[in-house]
Amino acid sequence: MTLAYGVFNEGGRARVGARDGDRLLDLAALAAAGRLDAVPDAERVFSAAALNPLMALGPDAWRACHQRARELLADEAPTVPFESAEALMPFEVADYVDFYSSLHHATNVGLMFRPDQEPLLPNWRRLPVGYHGRAGTVVPSGTPVVRPRGQRWVPGDEAPSYGPSLALDIELEAGFVVGQPSELGEPVPIERALDHLFGMVLVNDWSARDVQAWEYRPLGPFLAKSFATSVSRWVVPLEELEDLRVPNEPQEPEPLPYLREEPWAYDIPLEVTLNGDVIARSNTRHLYWSVAQQLAHLTCNGASLRTGDLLATGTISGPEREQRGCLLELSWNGQEPIELASGGTRAYLEDGDEIVLSGDPLHEVVGRIEPARG
């Protein structure tokens, strides 16, 4: 069992909770009862409608909080029945950055879209490629996803048109939430990167591939991804994931000093189901760049971090076909639709499809596709 934090609503009031499996603590009530005095300013922090005040306290306070929450969970402190507690969006997103840190994903995309060139662009092994996404449309697990409309050029048509995406996709990702902010103008050294990260979630970076293919040059993905990005409702603190850190293969070429560290990754098995059928199994071990490298790169120009920044990994694909983390790769851009165990095939998502991302001890991300509106 693993500690996780979230925000839940019971009787119309939002407050911070901690859970371990199906035991859920009301930290606001426990703080009011004086049982969380190890955490600075506990009453304010735990009666907030987001984890941001807790996350802003920094790593010393987080350690104290985790320790106390574990004691209270072990101690048979009063718990809240899950039936009456609705989990909400756990944190307010400041900036959302999405990286592109899986070698197999980047290679597959290159093979599909630039078949006459080296699949990996020359910068890929030198720095963690990334871009900014839309923070305002990050939604909690379970939020229905309306099939987006958008401008795309349908093969065979004489001109681009505006209509429902015909290539709606998932992206299996993990995300890291910034707790402790940093100063503008001051890069965070790689060895201090993890001090700024509060915890980890799963992320489904929904993508309209037809919109993306048409819009993305030269400034990158925009509306193809900005309609919705789903995250877990419970955030697992990084301290809980220490034992899952494993050595990773050496990076070649060796990164520049500001990105240099002993190669490592989290060993967290991941699974994607579509209407209950497993369609992909991957693992966070398949990431080439670590989150410490991502954070050091993100701030190497002096950009500041804010509490609530979300750093996602990009699609996590492994070397095998069944380890590919999106339908673009699984169906090879629709040319090889996948067979579903329960019958039928999929190139891209259909209306009504329900996708679940899971990866114990992280918390799941669920999303169901609703038809385009209008």
Place this chain on the structure above:
Amino acid sequence: MTLAYGVFNEGGRARVGARDGDRLLDLAALAAAGRLDAVPDAERVFSAAALNPLMALGPDAWRACHQRARELLADEAPTVPFESAEALMPFEVADYVDFYSSLHHATNVGLMFRPDQEPLLPNWRRLPVGYHGRAGTVVPSGTPVVRPRGQRWVPGDEAPSYGPSLALDIELEAGFVVGQPSELGEPVPIERALDHLFGMVLVNDWSARDVQAWEYRPLGPFLAKSFATSVSRWVVPLEELEDLRVPNEPQEPEPLPYLREEPWAYDIPLEVTLNGDVIARSNTRHLYWSVAQQLAHLTCNGASLRTGDLLATGTISGPEREQRGCLLELSWNGQEPIELASGGTRAYLEDGDEIVLSGDPLHEVVGRIEPARG
């Protein structure tokens, strides 16, 4: 003279102000004195440390507010001496989106970077190309800009390296601030776009061209622009700019229906000075896509707007050489350094350089380059 809103600090307390030239009203004090009762919830709205509560009220309340502020300014209501009022960042940025809406800018960039191809990519005349920038590093005019370090491949070197940008640039832009939010899943029709926009600022989207050239494929600009983006400290409400709307040339090809309107632009002359020498003169008339088209496109996939979203135009360049809005174009990527009237030349910015963007009735954006740190 033109009404503008901002936030200022006097005696340690931030509050909302309205100004016309050098007459500055303390709207918090006037609300407390019952002189702004035309505005809903005036005491709360004007004692905030950001314009966001005012902006969230929507267009009916804005109209009432502008009307009342003009009366109070004309009426010789008590004003605050500028010497004792420090203007702050005027609004909290939700998401920051930067477009690429000047035909001449996009054409020049294409000519430089893809000399063997059509300078405009095929999507450019079909949709307002844009991308998300970093909201957390938008800073108010006057904030010093530290020369960013970053990873770039210096010509002649065997490998990329990490160090101070050798091609630090400006971008002359305008920006529009969202007031009224919109619902997730509900595109804003183009004819309602302006109802969501509170006001306009100037924007300097500082850019490290060497970092950009190395990092930007395939996901777009990232660290090349995320170290700082400067905006005016005073926001001019769109209502004040109505008389500056002028017809624009027909767009060819005709845009899709969701982007279709009578072509128009704001006629606002713009100027860039470097250490006091004018280095560029442009005009918001040179924008191909209107802000209404940008906003309709941004939401056409169902992405929601939040109060505080900033929509910038991208570099505003005209057809003539002296109308180019960035040094990349003015010096043709450093190959033709510009001559400064007061002596010396510039390919890109040097430490100590001070850049001022101005464009009456918008408020200026000033920034001075400090040497790289560390």
